[in-house]
Amino acid sequence: MPEYTALAVLSVILVVLLECQVLRTGVFRTKQYWCAMAIVAFFQALVDGWLTKLSAPIVMYDPQQHLGVRFPWDIPVEDYLFGFSMVTLAILLWVRSGRT
Template sequence: MIGLGYTLPALLAVVVVVLLELFVLRTGLFRRLAYWISMVIVLGFQIPVDGWLTKLSAPIVIYNEDHTSGIRFPWNIPVEDFLFGFALVTAVLLLWERAKPAAKDQQ
């Protein structure tokens, strides 16, 4: 069963951000190589930091397993952390892209 406390909101965050781009903002961000490279860079930092915070041998952050999917990869990182990370970084970049033309008009 999907954990309602963390998994469902993580999945919804991804769906909302993707739909926001595809049907509202339409910045073309998903078609840019620079976006995907930046997501790889984000993962490059997220994996060691999140892995250290959530390692099961000595966790700093403890999740209620009833609220997650139970899928942890790599280094015991709950997969939901990657979903929220994708949604957060993508939402910020989308709003940044959308604001660019307005910022040019004000100069």
């Protein structure tokens, strides 16, 4: 498995385990969390699509380091995994700190 893909999958696994085994905030059961994630995914697709478009890329990836699956607009699918992990971890820590 390519390195970027492996790290993206590992980041999701670690964040989900952190929530389910340690923090236990319950955010995965809330509509607010999933609504926030939908908003993040929408804007991530717009921005990431512009940054990674194959016709004129601003950000380029080593083809050997990811699966090569791009959806939509030439976005490597691994970017969505890292986005999920980053935003979810931030939300989890925010909720855990009592700032909800």
